[in-house]
Amino acid sequence: MNVIELLELKNKEKFTFSIELIPPKRGMNLDNLLILVEQLLPHRPLWIDVTSHSADIDYLETAEGVYQKRVFRKSPGTFGICAALKFKFGVETVPHLLCCGFTREETEDALIDLHFLGIFNVLALRGDTKYEREIPKEKTTNQYASDLVSQIMSMNQGRYLHSAGAAANFSVGVACYPEKHIEAPNLAYDLKYLKLKQDLGACYASTQMFYDNQHYYHFCERAKKEGVTMPIIPGIKIITNFNQLVSLPKSFNLTIPERLTFEFEKGSKVDKGNRISAMDVGVDWAYAQCMDLFEHGNRHVHFYVMQSATSLLRLLEKLKPIME
Ligand code: FAD
Helix, strand or coil, X not given: CCHHHHHHHCCCCCEEEEEEECCCCCCCCCHHHHHHHHHHHHHCCCXXXXXXXXXXXXXXXXXXXXXXXXXXXXXXXXXXXXXXXXXXXXXXXXXXXXXXXXXXXXXXXXHHHHHHHCCCEEEEECCCCCCCCCCCCCCCECCCHHHHHHHHHHHHCCECCCCECCCCCCEEEEEECCCCCCCCCCHHHHXXXXXXXXXXXXXXXXXXXXXXXXXXXXXXXXXXHCCCCCCEEEEECCCCCCCHHHHHHHHHCCCCCHHHHHHXXXXXXXXXXXXXXXXXHHHHHHXXXXXXXXXXXXXXXXXXXXXXXXXXXXXXXXXXXXEC
């Protein structure tokens, strides 16, 4: 089933969620990720996204103490994980596909693999890279996520890069940014390209994480005015330590409300003899966000889980009364 069908099928009165995971680092096995998924499955996530990572530059120290430049994908395995989770647990999975670091020819091969595996949902992204890979002249690339959406939709019509072939049936999601993408001069500019992704065939958008729901409401309102009619799924990441208050805005171009910083500072002090853990503060904040979204009619939230389920399990316990 595709993401839109999953959203249509659910009880419209109840709160549901999906999750996003990151593949383990190169050389690690899947054990921890499988445990994480097994912990969350009883709460019935509607689908599981798995992030994708292009090659990056790393400096590795040799036995002689010399640093050698290496270029490699630190966390490969997105499609393998999606297939493993789908077939082991029967849950729909959404692999992320990137423009950056991949030729259109490689993307076509990846899409053929996904088509054969029966994985029909993909999230089409541009990605970011510090490593500009040299592309052979005879190969082509996608510059923006919209180009990738076009390529996927062409395959849906049986138009492959160099030939006609079997029509695929991909359902394509894309990314969006309630506080705008870092490179966009303003929201209007960003929304123009979100609308383009929709016009080319994207059927839903997943948001960057945000910590003030007003950003999301304002973004949805503006998007609607610009003609974006596809569902815009709110993305939430539970903050579990103080450092994230600094690192998340830096990495993801988002703002942290003053009130949240205040709560973390307050939580780090002893409160009535009980030390409030940073995770409690983060879970309470995410709970308030989810309840507010629910009260505003948003019944589905996408959680950035990445590598640990502990905080989300605590949040889901609190959300039980509004869940199926
Ligand atoms: P695009 O839609 O291509 O937009 C990028 C920028 O270019 C925007 O500023 C936009 O306004 C502008 N733009 C778009 N089209 C055009 C055009 N035709 N002409 C001129 N300007 C244009 N990164 C990863 O590496 N792996 C992941 O798995 C991953 N998952 C993500 C999941 C979500 C839900 C989100 C929100 C982000 C994710 N990212 C991931 C990060 C994402 O790849 C980066 O934020 C990237 O910089 C932008 O990707 P995009 O798909 O939004 O790009």
